Amino acid sequence: MIFKMESVNLVYDIGKEVQTFALKDINLSLDGNRFIGIMGPSGSGKSSLLYAMAGFKIPTSGKVCYGEIDYNKVSPSESAEIRRKDFGFIFQRHFLIDYMTVLENVLVPINDDSREAKIKAISILDKLGLAHLTSKKPYQLSGGQRQRVAIARALIGDPKVIFADEPTAALDHSSSIEVMKFIENYKKDKMIIVVTHDSCILQNANHVINMLDGAIVSIDKGRGGI
Amino acid sequence: MKPLSTVTYLKNNAKKVLPGFVCMSLGVFLIYFFSIILYSSIYEINQSYLNMLERVTSVRANTKNPISDKILSKIKGCSNVECIIPIISEIGGFEYKSPFFQIRTEGFNIFEEDMPKALKIFDMKLVEGKLPSPNSSELLIPLKIAKQNKIRIGDYIGKNPELNVILNKKYKVCGIIDGTVNIILTTNAGNLKREEVLKHNLIFYLKNNNNKMINNELTSMKESKVTIMDYKSAYDQMNEVLMIMNSLRVILNFIVIIVLCISIGNLSYILFLNRKDEFAILTAIGYKKTTIYKKLLKENIALNLLAFIVGIVFTIIVVRLLNIVVFEPKGQYVYSFDISSMVTAFLIPLFVSISNMISPLRNLKNMDHECLEI
Numbered sequence: 001m002i003f004k005m006e007s008v009n010l011v012y013d014i015g016k017e018v019q020t021f022a023l024k025d026i027n028l029s030l031d032g033n034r035f036i037g038i039m040g041p042s043g044s045g046k047s048s049l050l051y052a053m054a055g056f057k058i059p060t061s062g063k064v065c066y067g068e069i070d071y072n073k074v075s076p077s078e079s080a081e082i083r084r085k086d087f088g089f090i091f092q093r094h095f096l097i098d099y100m101t102v103l104e105n106v107l108v109p110i111n112d113d114s115r116e117a118k119i120k121a122i123s124i125l126d127k128l129g130l131a132h133l134t135s136k137k138p139y140q141l142s143g144g145q146r147q148r149v150a151i152a153r154a155l156i157g158d159p160k161v162i163f164a165d166e167p168t169a170a171l172d173h174s175s176s177i178e179v180m181k182f183i184e185n186y187k188k189d190k191m192i193i194v195v196t197h198d199s200c201i202l203q204n205a206n207h208v209i210n211m212l213d214g215a216i217v218s219i220d221k222g223r224g225g226i
Numbered sequence: 227m228k229p230l231s232t233v234t235y236l237k238n239n240a241k242k243v244l245p246g247f248v249c250m251s252l253g254v255f256l257i258y259f260f261s262i263i264l265y266s267s268i269y270e271i272n273q274s275y276l277n278m279l280e281r282v283t284s285v286r287a288n289t290k291n292p293i294s295d296k297i298l299s300k301i302k303g304c305s306n307v308e309c310i311i312p313i314i315s316e317i318g319g320f321e322y323k324s325p326f327f328q329i330r331t332e333g334f335n336i337f338e339e340d341m342p343k344a345l346k347i348f349d350m351k352l353v354e355g356k357l358p359s360p361n362s363s364e365l366l367i368p369l370k371i372a373k374q375n376k377i378r379i380g381d382y383i384g385k386n387p388e389l390n391v392i393l394n395k396k397y398k399v400c401g402i403i404d405g406t407v408n409i410i411l412t413t414n415a416g417n418l419k420r421e422e423v424l425k426h427n428l429i430f431y432l433k434n435n436n437n438k439m440i441n442n443e444l445t446s447m448k449e450s451k452v453t454i455m456d457y458k459s460a461y462d463q464m465n466e467v468l469m470i471m472n473s474l475r476v477i478l479n480f481i482v483i484i485v486l487c488i489s490i491g492n493l494s495y496i497l498f499l500n501r502k503d504e505f506a507i508l509t510a511i512g513y514k515k516t517t518i519y520k521k522l523l524k525e526n527i528a529l530n531l532l533a534f535i536v537g538i539v540f541t542i543i544v545v546r547l548l549n550i551v552v553f554e555p556k557g558q559y560v561y562s563f564d565i566s567s568m569v570t571a572f573l574i575p576l577f578v579s580i581s582n583m584i585s586p587l588r589n590l591k592n593m594d595h596e597c598l599e600i
Contacts (some may be wrong), residue, residue, distance in 0.1 A: 077515075080509070084513065086510070106228065107228075108508070111228050111229055113229070113231075
């Protein structure tokens with residue numbers, strides 16, 4: 001099992017009159033290289049689930065494990081090391097570093113300026129149709145281009161898992177399809193977990209977890225098992 | 227260049243870091259400039275007063291009564307005394323204007339045969355003219371004073387307040403000397419006998435200048451009618467002035483460092499706040515906070531060191547230009563290179579670098595992924 005969640009609750013406003021459950025009694029096991037979608041309306045807890053799996057959010061109760069590692073038992077620096085080595089992140093916003101070029105932004109996770117690293121970065125950018133923009137700064141790019149650079153940044157370190165939180169939110173429909181096709185190419189080698197409320201981009205997902213009010217309401221097992 | 231390297235950051239953010247850089251360079255300039263002015267002034271004081279006594283000890287009768295035989299025989303009998311120069315009289319002196327102080331330079335009337343000896347002891351060289359002829363009211367003056375007052379060979383000087391000269395009578399300038407001591411020399415012995423003069427005022431030079439036992443022995447004789455002035459007693463006299471100057475320097479350094487710590491600290495903090503997203507994303511993709519903190523520290527130190535170097539180089543250029551245009555024509559000189567002043571100026575980047583990191587450290591420590599709105 002790559003990820004295992006046991007009785008996970010994530011509660012906001014603890015101690016206040018009304019507590020908010022971002023995650024409610026989540027039990028989930030995920031493994032294998034596959035494309036997993038997390039669907040649900042706004043505030044359903046889908047992003048919280050993703051970030052709990054990534055180790056960003058420590059649950060109020062319950063246990064989240066990545067492989068043999070229990071997030072409750074690792075230090076923040078160990079958790080950071082796992083994220084850097086094993087995970088790639090694509091956020092809703094691109095979060096590119098404004099003073100760096102496209103190429104430098106892509107190389108940030110590995111902080112490497114060797115020829116090999118640059119060739120690898122350019123080949124990823126090329127696949128995303130951005131090879132001609134390597135020397136541009138983020139403010140010289142369109143929203144879609146920036147997001148694609150962020151995708152390249154997530155892929156440069158050869159992560160085992162890619163976490164994508166609404167990766168196509170800033171893109172138009174055709175760009176979204178294109179970007180998703182590109183991400184899906186990696187599903188044979190990596191686990192890809194994509195949070196979205198747009199079912200179109202999960203057409204090729206192996207599994208889709210449907211969430212509502214912090215709880216998993218159903219799992220689309222039609223394309224495989226979880 | 228690695229994407230997270232210091233050079234990448236500084237190269238890509240030159241405009242953003244420029245205000246802090248300029249503040250730091252100006253701060254270094256201010257401190258280094260003031261320090262070397264002070265250093266040069268102290269050097270000038272030494273040249274006019276202390277340097278002379280570093281080489282010789284002065285023994286002078288305070289009254290018309292002669293120096294006691296006990297003292298004279300002690301000096302004459304000391305194997306470490308290389309030579310004794312009788313001082314016929316003190317003829318007055320010049321006020322030498324250093325860039326920030328006025329220092330009195332004394333004039334001595336000595337015997338003709340002692341003239342080359344005196345020049346050798348004080349490491350002075352005749353750069354123009356000739357040595358004074360005996361009993362002809364001729365005068366040797368230091369190059370700096372000649373330059374400052376535009377005095378040339380052949381000029382007559384006596385009581386010239388406009389030149390800051392007060393001598394006991396009119397003298398003709400016959401030679402200009404230069405070296406580590408500011409001293410005016412003439413030879414007008416008249417009919418005075420060497421042995422007679424020796425009983426009232428003399429200076430002596432030691433073979434081994436490190437062994438100054440004779441000075442201690444003379445001082446311990448506690449003769450109230452004789453003034454014995456050596457380097458130590460002169461230094462003690464000067465110490466009060468030097469302490470005031472040093473206190474001024476410490477106060478100025480303190481003020482500049484505090485002002486710069488606050489102003490550059492604020493600038494750095496604004497820069498840090500503008501980079502919060504950058505640090506948040508670096509944390510999110512797995513960089514440890516210690517790594518980010520080291521990155522910040524390196525950038526800070528590199529920038530401050532660069533500003534320090536620029537500040538020092540700028541000061542050296544400014545001082546050299548000032549020397550050429552302003553000081554040297556007036557017979558003044560300000561040193562542009564002094565290690566101790568550089569060390570003083572280095573306190574600025576050191577303290578600013580440390581203080582600049584306090585707020586970012588606190589912020590970084592408390593920073594989580596919330597600012598990424600995830």
